[in-house]
Amino acid sequence: MSEPKYAVIISDIKQQINDGFFQPGEKIYSEGDLKKKYGVSNTTVVRALQELVREGILTRYQGKGTFVSKSFINKEVIFNEYNRFPHSNGNPRFDKQVNIGNESTKVIAITEITDEKIAQKLQIQPENRIVHFKRLRFIDYIPWAIQNNYIAKGNLLNIDFADKDKFSSLSEELKKMYGFDILNESMKERIQIEFPIRDVANAELLNVEVSTPIYRMERFTFIPENKPxxxxxxxxxxxFYYIEIEKKKS
Structure with missing residues (x-):
């Protein structure tokens, strides 16, 4: 069976970027060019371009066209995330990584919801039910992170949520139930600063002022690779957090 036309377009554009035909930041073919080149409909072209945008390979600007992303494309980089905890005396300097005590996670709530925006992110119908795991992470009784996990209810069948504490490590529980390690699956993450804090409840849980900057992180885990x-x-x-990126010389 031959590949769908949109998949052929995706593959060809990726190859041309890898071969250097298109450079980071450079404008690529227009939708009209692609329709004529492959003899396909506008729907097929848009689907291919949207997939490449979702993967972070292309960027589209209204009225300007489609461009190769300026981010690292198919370059080998080492990306590390670290938790850095202040000294127990409250010293905010981080000359070295110091663990001041035991880490723990409290499951605040496990609820079933319907939410159109979250459903869109999970690529399910808006009326479908979603399980929301809300957890608060501590280091020696100091709250430092809030984590909201959303999974389609249809992916969590025959599970008893009554004992919510067993979901303090959601990845371990999923491994027991389904046999896969969600931490090692395909993923995409976005990290940005939120300032001021938009939700007062988050400031209260973290025990900080609304005027305090925090990191807001969005992560998608894909199982299979094309399905959130x-x-x-x-x-x-x-x-309490920093990242480090290392790129070797080509």
């Missing part, structure tokens, strides 16, 4: 299994929205105190 889980959407996570986390809020992290700015002084």
């Amino acid at each position: 299994f889980e959407y996570i929205e986390s809020f992290v105190k700015h002084d």
